[in-house]
Amino acid sequence: MDIPITTTEVLRWVGRHLAHYRWQVAGAIVALFIAAGAWLILGQGIKVAVDEGFIDNNPSILNTAVVAVLIICLIASIATYFRFYLMSLLGERISADIRNEVFAHLLTLPPSFFAKTRTGEVISRFTSDTTVLQTVIGSSVSMAVRSVVTFIGAVVLMAITSPILTLCVLLAVPGVLLPLRILAPRVRTYAKESQDKIADLGAHVDQALHEITTVQAFNAQSFEQQLFKQRVGHSLSAAKKRIHFRSQLIGAIMLVSLAAITTIAWIGARQVFADEMSMGELSAFLFYAVLAGGSVATISEVIGDVQRGVGASERLLQLLHTEPSIYSGTQPLLQDTRQPPTIRFEKVTFAYPENPVLFSELSLIINSGEKVALVGPSGAGKTSLFQLLLRFYQPQEGQIKIGSQSIEQVRLTDLRNTIAIVTQEPVIFATTVQENIAYGRPEASLAEIKKAAKAAYADDFIEQLELGYDTQLGERGVRLSGGQRQRIAIARAILANRPILLLDEATSALDARSEKMVQHALNRLMRGRTTIVIAHRLATVKHADRIVVMEKGSIKSSGTHTELLEHDALYREYAELQLLS
Numbered sequence: 001m002d003i004p005i006t007t008t009e010v011l012r013w014v015g016r017h018l019a020h021y022r023w024q025v026a027g028a029i030v031a032l033f034i035a036a037g038a039w040l041i042l043g044q045g046i047k048v049a050v051d052e053g054f055i056d057n058n059p060s061i062l063n064t065a066v067v068a069v070l071i072i073c074l075i076a077s078i079a080t081y082f083r084f085y086l087m088s089l090l091g092e093r094i095s096a097d098i099r100n101e102v103f104a105h106l107l108t109l110p111p112s113f114f115a116k117t118r119t120g121e122v123i124s125r126f127t128s129d130t131t132v133l134q135t136v137i138g139s140s141v142s143m144a145v146r147s148v149v150t151f152i153g154a155v156v157l158m159a160i161t162s163p164i165l166t167l168c169v170l171l172a173v174p175g176v177l178l179p180l181r182i183l184a185p186r187v188r189t190y191a192k193e194s195q196d197k198i199a200d201l202g203a204h205v206d207q208a209l210h211e212i213t214t215v216q217a218f219n220a221q222s223f224e225q226q227l228f229k230q231r232v233g234h235s236l237s238a239a240k241k242r243i244h245f246r247s248q249l250i251g252a253i254m255l256v257s258l259a260a261i262t263t264i265a266w267i268g269a270r271q272v273f274a275d276e277m278s279m280g281e282l283s284a285f286l287f288y289a290v291l292a293g294g295s296v297a298t299i300s301e302v303i304g305d306v307q308r309g310v311g312a313s314e315r316l317l318q319l320l321h322t323e324p325s326i327y328s329g330t331q332p333l334l335q336d337t338r339q340p341p342t343i344r345f346e347k348v349t350f351a352y353p354e355n356p357v358l359f360s361e362l363s364l365i366i367n368s369g370e371k372v373a374l375v376g377p378s379g380a381g382k383t384s385l386f387q388l389l390l391r392f393y394q395p396q397e398g399q400i401k402i403g404s405q406s407i408e409q410v411r412l413t414d415l416r417n418t419i420a421i422v423t424q425e426p427v428i429f430a431t432t433v434q435e436n437i438a439y440g441r442p443e444a445s446l447a448e449i450k451k452a453a454k455a456a457y458a459d460d461f462i463e464q465l466e467l468g469y470d471t472q473l474g475e476r477g478v479r480l481s482g483g484q485r486q487r488i489a490i491a492r493a494i495l496a497n498r499p500i501l502l503l504d505e506a507t508s509a510l511d512a513r514s515e516k517m518v519q520h521a522l523n524r525l526m527r528g529r530t531t532i533v534i535a536h537r538l539a540t541v542k543h544a545d546r547i548v549v550m551e552k553g554s555i556k557s558s559g560t561h562t563e564l565l566e567h568d569a570l571y572r573e574y575a576e577l578q579l580l581s
C-alpha cells in the first residue's frame with residue numbers, strides 16, 4: 001500500500017472536497033477578514049488614544065477611543081464566532097465525506113487486498129486519520145489562515161507607521177524561516193510514523209478481540225498484553241520524536257520573534273527620544289509587531305498540525321489509490337429464466353499473487369441444473385474454483401463462461417447476482433435474524449423471509465427466540481448454535497434465489513437431528529439450480545449427479561459415487577478417510 005503521494009495531490013484532493021462547500025468557505029473567509037481587520041484597526045485606536053488622549057492630556061478623546069475599541073472588539077468577537085463555527089462544521093463535513101469516500105472504495109477492493117493488509121490497520125486509517133483531518137481543517141487551517149492574514153495586515157500597517165522599523169522586522173524573518181525549514185519536515189515524518197504505529201495498535205486490538213475465545217482458552221492474555229505493551233511503546237517513542245521536534249520548532253520561533261520585538265522596541269524608543277517618531281506611533285507599531293509575532297508563533301504551532309494532516313491525507317489517499325485490480329465487464333448477463341446456466345472452465349491457468357501455479361489449463365463443464373460435488377484433499381484447489389467463478393481473482397490464462405458469455409465481459413454485479421454462496425463457516429452479521437436472511441435481497445417482505453426460513457428448517461427455532469425475527473444475533477452470531485447458523489445461511493441463499501449455487505459444506509459435525517435438518521434444507525436449496533458443492537459428507541456425494549476428484553490443482557477423475565469407488569483409488573481412499581467418518 002506504499003503508493004507515493006505528493007503534497008500537490010493532497011492539496012488537490014482536499015480542495016476538491018472544500019469546493020463542495022464553497023459558500024461556507026467564502027463565509028468563513030469573510031468572517032476571518034472582518035475579525036483580522038478589526039484587530040488591525042485597534043492599533044490605530046491605540047495610536048489616537050496615546051497621542052491625542054494621553055500625551056495631549058485630552059480625556060474626552062480618551063473616552064471616545066475606549067468606546068471605539070469596545071465596538072471594534074465586539075465586531076471582532078462576532079466575526080470570530082462565525083469563522084470558528086463555519087470552519088469547525090467544515091472540518092466535520094469534510095471528514096464525513098472522506099469517510100464515505102474511503103469506505104465506498106474499500107468495498108470495491110478484492111479479497112486479495114485484504115489478504116495482504118490487516119483489517120485493523122485499515123480501520124485505524126479510517127478512524128484516526130479522518131479525525132486528524134477533521135481537527136486540521138476545522139481548527140488548525142483556520143488558525144493558520146487567520147494568522148497569515150493578520151501577519152500581512154500587521155506588516156503593511158507597520159510599514160505605513162515606520163518604514164525603517166519595518167525593515168528591521170523583515171530582517172528577522174529569515175531567522176524564523178530557518179527553524180521552520182529544518183524542523184517542519186521532521187515533524188511531518190514522525191507524525192506519519194506515529195500514525196502508522198497507532199494503526200499497528202488498532203490491528204493488534206482487532207485481532208486479539210476478534211479471537212478472544214482462543215486467547216482466553218490458551219491463557220494467552222499476558223502474552224497478548226506483553227506484545228501490545230511493546231507496540232504501545234513503539235507508538236509512544238514515535239510520538240516522543242514528533243513532540244521533540246515540534247517543541248523545538250515552537251521554542252525556536254518564539255525566541256527569534258521575541259528577540260526581534262525587543263530589539264525593535266529598543267530602536268523605536270531611541271527614535272522617540274530623538275523626536276523622529278511619536279509615542280502613539282511607537283505604541284501602535286509595537287502593537288502590530290506583537291500581533292505579527294503572535295501570528296508567526298501560531299503559524300509555527302499549527303504548522304505541525306497541518307503536517308500531521310498532510311500525513312493523514314497521504315495515508316488515506318494511498319487507500320483510495322489502491323486499484324481494485326478486478327474490473328467489471330460491460331455486458332449484461334444474458335439469462336435464460338427457464339433453466340439455470342451452464343458453467344465452463346476452459347483451460348484455466350491460475351496462480352495466487354506471489355504463489356506457484358495452482359491450476360494449469362484446467363477444464364471443467366457443469367451442465368445446466370447439474371449438481372457437481374468436488375472432493376479431494378485439503379489444498380487441492382476446490383475453494384479456489386469458487387473464488388475464480390466469483391471473480392475475486394483473475395486467471396492468468398483461459399476463461400470461465402456462464403452460458404455463452406465469458407465472465408470477464410459480464411458486469412460484475414450481474415455475475416454475482418446469479419450466484420448464491422453458502423460458506424463453510426456460515427457468516428452471520430451483528431443484526432436481526434430478519435436482516436441476516438434478507439442480506440442478499442434487502443427489499444424482501446417479512447412473509448418471503450419467513451417462507452425462506454421455513455424452507456431452510458429455521459423457522460421453528462427462530463420463532464422460539466425472544467423477539468422472533470427481530471432478535472439481534474450478536475457479533476458473528478455468537479448467540480446461535482452451529483446448525484442454527486448454517487440454516488440461517490441456507491435461508492439467506494434460498495431467499496436470494498439465484499440460479500447458481502456454490503456450497504462449501506461445513507466440516508464440523510452436527511448432532512444427528514441438526515445434521516438431518518441441514519441436509520433437508522440443502523436439498524431444497526439445490527433444487528432447480530446449477531450447483532457446485534465442496535463435499536465433506538457421504539450423503540452429499542451420493543446425491544450428486546457427478547463427483548469431481550481434485551488433487552494439487554488438477555482434476556484426477558469424475559463420475560458417480562459407485563463408478564469412482566470401483567475405478568479410482570484416490571477417491572476410495574478419500575471416501576474411506578473423510579467421507580465415511
Ligand SMILES: Nc1ncnc2c1ncn2[C@@H]1O[C@H](COP(=O)(O)OP(=O)(O)OP(=O)(O)O)[C@@H](O)[C@H]1O
Pocket residue numbers: 115352353355358376377378379380381382383384385
Ligand atoms: N488467498 C490466497 N493466497 C495465496 N494462496 C492461497 C490463497 N488461498 C488459497 N491458497 C493456496 O491455494 C491452494 C488451494 O487452496 P484451496 O483453498 O482452493 O484448497 P481447498 O481444496 O479448498 O482446501 P480445503 O479443503 O482445505 O479448504 C492451497 O495451497 C492454498 O495454500
